């Protein structure tokens with residue numbers, strides 16, 4: 391039914407390249423938004439313990455009638471739950487709130503270098519993977535230096551690193567590092583949080599050329615570069631619009647124009663110093 395292509399992760403698991411994100415959406419509203427997204431044809435949902443909407447996400451999944459095997463559910467371990475035992479307990483709690491017996495992808499949300507617990511935490515994720523309670527494991531917001539350190543002790547190469555990524559923050563060195571290590575790059579805030587990026591005249595001009603909206607142009611850019619994307623919206627028309635991105639292709643001129651938008655500036659926190667509990 392859906393035209394969304396899959397990316398094959400480094401352990402052979404297939405992940406839809408376009409999914410639905412629910413950051414900053416309160417639980418009840420998340421249930422509604424996820425229901426709309428599943429109805430529109432999304433099959434992948436990105437939540438996190440700290441978003442406080444795993445329960446609403448789980449309710450929408452259960453009510454959707456979509457077979458579990460057709461869905462790809464991601465959640466993330468919050469910073470204060472780092473450490474081997476805590477991580478195992480936090481994962482149980484997340485599964486309980488989601489009402490699932492496995493997730494498709496479990497991520498360490500931030501490296502939080504001040505804690506220095508990523509190695510122990512990741513060992514817990516490896517156990518969860520070995521027990522079949524996550525189909526794939528990975529990290530989020532890990533800089534190449536954090537990944538380098540993790541790869542020194544891990545037995546499983548993270549399948550995914552979910553990082554802030556959009557045309558104004560293109561993260562070329564991180565993407566190159568991921569490519570070399572077989573780690574899939576997943577873009578958070580793929581639309582630049584719907585702030586200035588979607589008003590940039592060059593983006594609008596490309597959209598005009600293809601009969602597409604600025605958001606569709608930006609999503610197409612990600613897909614073309616091989617990123618997994620998880621745009622967020624609670625507006626039904628935008629939820630559908632963000633999935634309707636398979637009817638046009640960007641050309642070399644478009645890619646050059648979008649490539650020139652990089653400002654190297656984050657919208658979100660810097661993983662080198664973000665240690666919030």
Ligand code: NAD
Pocket residue numbers: 410411412413414436437499530531552553577578579580581582583584585588603605606620621622623628629631632658
């Ligand atoms: P986003 O880039 O997806 O932008 C979302 C905002 O853009 C919406 O709130 C809306 O204002 C606007 N928008 C959406 N669709 C639009 C459209 N078609 N036209 C015009 N405006 C539109 O930002 P995000 O929510 O920050 O990121 C997406 C997802 O990434 C999150 O929901 C979450 O799942 C994930 N995320 C992860 C982390 C992390 O640390 N791992 C951090 C932030 C976000």
